[in-house]
Amino acid sequence: MKTTCIKNGRVIDPANNRNEILDIFIEDGKIKKIDKNITDKADEVLDATGYIVTPGLIDLQVHFREPGREDRETIETGSKAAIAGGITSVVTMPNTNPVADNQAVINHILKRAKELNLINVFPTGAITVGQKGERIAEMWEMVQCGAVAITEDGFDVQDEGVLLNAMKYAATHDILIMSHCECENLSQHCGMHEGWTSTQMGLAGSPGISEDLAVLKNIYLARESGCRLHLLHNSTQGAVEAIRDAKKRGMKKLTAEVSVQHFALTDEVALGYNTNAKMYPPIRSQKHVDVIIEAIKDDTIDCFTTDHAPHIEPDKICAFEHAAFGSVGVETSFAVANTYLAEAGHIPIEKVISKMTIEPARIIQIDKGTLTVGAEADIAVFDLTKKWTVNAQAGQSKGKNCIFDGYDLVGKAVHTMVKGDLKMKDEQIMV
Numbered sequence: 001m002k003t004t005c006i007k008n009g010r011v012i013d014p015a016n017n018r019n020e021i022l023d024i025f026i027e028d029g030k031i032k033k034i035d036k037n038i039t040d041k042a043d044e045v046l047d048a049t050g051y052i053v054t055p056g057l058i059d060l061q062v063h064f065r066e067p068g069r070e071d072r073e074t075i076e077t078g079s080k081a082a083i084a085g086g087i088t089s090v091v092t093m094p095n096t097n098p099v100a101d102n103q104a105v106i107n108h109i110l111k112r113a114k115e116l117n118l119i120n121v122f123p124t125g126a127i128t129v130g131q132k133g134e135r136i137a138e139m140w141e142m143v144q145c146g147a148v149a150i151t152e153d154g155f156d157v158q159d160e161g162v163l164l165n166a167m168k169y170a171a172t173h174d175i176l177i178m179s180h181c182e183c184e185n186l187s188q189h190c191g192m193h194e195g196w197t198s199t200q201m202g203l204a205g206s207p208g209i210s211e212d213l214a215v216l217k218n219i220y221l222a223r224e225s226g227c228r229l230h231l232l233h234n235s236t237q238g239a240v241e242a243i244r245d246a247k248k249r250g251m252k253k254l255t256a257e258v259s260v261q262h263f264a265l266t267d268e269v270a271l272g273y274n275t276n277a278k279m280y281p282p283i284r285s286q287k288h289v290d291v292i293i294e295a296i297k298d299d300t301i302d303c304f305t306t307d308h309a310p311h312i313e314p315d316k317i318c319a320f321e322h323a324a325f326g327s328v329g330v331e332t333s334f335a336v337a338n339t340y341l342a343e344a345g346h347i348p349i350e351k352v353i354s355k356m357t358i359e360p361a362r363i364i365q366i367d368k369g370t371l372t373v374g375a376e377a378d379i380a381v382f383d384l385t386k387k388w389t390v391n392a393q394a395g396q397s398k399g400k401n402c403i404f405d406g407y408d409l410v411g412k413a414v415h416t417m418v419k420g421d422l423k424m425k426d427e428q429i430m431v
């Protein structure tokens with residue numbers, strides 16, 4: 001029975017309203033004791049003096065590309081990248097090849113994650129067969145296999161009839177639907193926000209209204225069906241206003257996230273045709289970013305994700321129009337949130353941690369995201385004051401397409417523990 005003691009760290013556990021210097025004693029993969037000056041003898045003692053100790057981070061939206069595009073990322077490399085960022089649980093999106101629209105793919109992902117024994121991987125299944133938006137996939141069967149939600153991410157189901165039927169089915173079986181919101185008739189699929197920056201670049205942009213209308217559609221259909229709905233990577237003023245209104249009207253089963261790049265950056269980062277800034281939804285203008293930050297403050301936005309989207313070089317070192325969508329993010333998400341929200345004075349660090357631990361855990365209804373005695377010991381230790389410069393080439397992810405490459409950030413994971421096993425120690429991956 002292996003024992004570890006993490007000593008003298010500032011334990012920040014929003015689920016238990018805790019923020020004080022404490023020791024944590026871990027035995028047999030679980031948190032056995034949290035107290036001042038624990039003297040029990042442990043096999044391994046980690047000195048966390050000057051660091052913060054938090055629940056392992058939970059990221060509700062990653063693309064690990066396995067099966068099908070293992071040249072971009074695998075469950076192994078994606079998991080190592082997550083560990084480097086202090087993330088111990090991820091939710092993988094279904095746009096793999098083949099699409100995760102059946103039990104076999106869900107089983108494959110779970111089996112591979114179990115063999116690797118790196119982090120907790122929670123797969124999702126597609127809403128429709130092949131993500132074609134037509135025939136509803138075997139939602140219940142996939143959930144029975146271990147899918148934590150059903151989502152079309154990578155696409156949006158355009159046919160309201162299909163989406164409503166899927167939501168009604170989901171409501172009957174208490175299945176969580178996660179929606180990527182985009183009206184395809186309004187979106188130009190160019191990865192740019194429609195505005196002055198896209199005009200300067202001579203690119204057709206995707207207007208905010210494309211996301212606004214799709215968010216409204218999803219909210220109304222979810223209300224009609226009674227299903228649990230989580231809205232992925234919201235990025236516009238209209239989207240957050242619609243979510244805020246719906247929550248005020250008492251829509252308790254509605255939750256929403258923002259991907260960290262959408263509160264940290266504006267569309268001007270794409271100037272110079274920086275293809276790492278090409279993403280879906282696009283990075284928006286300052287007006288939208290300001291509104292998103294307000295929505296984080298008032299909890300219209302429940303949690304932060306990365307939308308970690310690794311690509312190979314030929315898909316990014318090319319003309320902007322031809323480049324793939326997305327940026328890697330699991331190695332930088334905590335630092336980005338700390339730098340652009342806590343250090344910038346918008347919200348306290350406790351709230352950053354809450355939106356990366358207990359809040360995402362509640363959304364997918366997993367018993368994680370806390371440092372409660374008896375809980376599985378998924379723990380991250382961060383040096384909140386460490387200043388570092390992102391070097392994507394040196395990252396664990398196969399994808400080097402990081403929008404924050406070269407950025408100076410504050411805060412870095414030092415140790416990462418999953419179920420009592422140290423997966424990263426002193427910033428060195430242990431596996």
Ligand SMILES: [Zn+2]
Pocket residue numbers: 153154155180232233280281
């Ligand atoms: Zn998406």
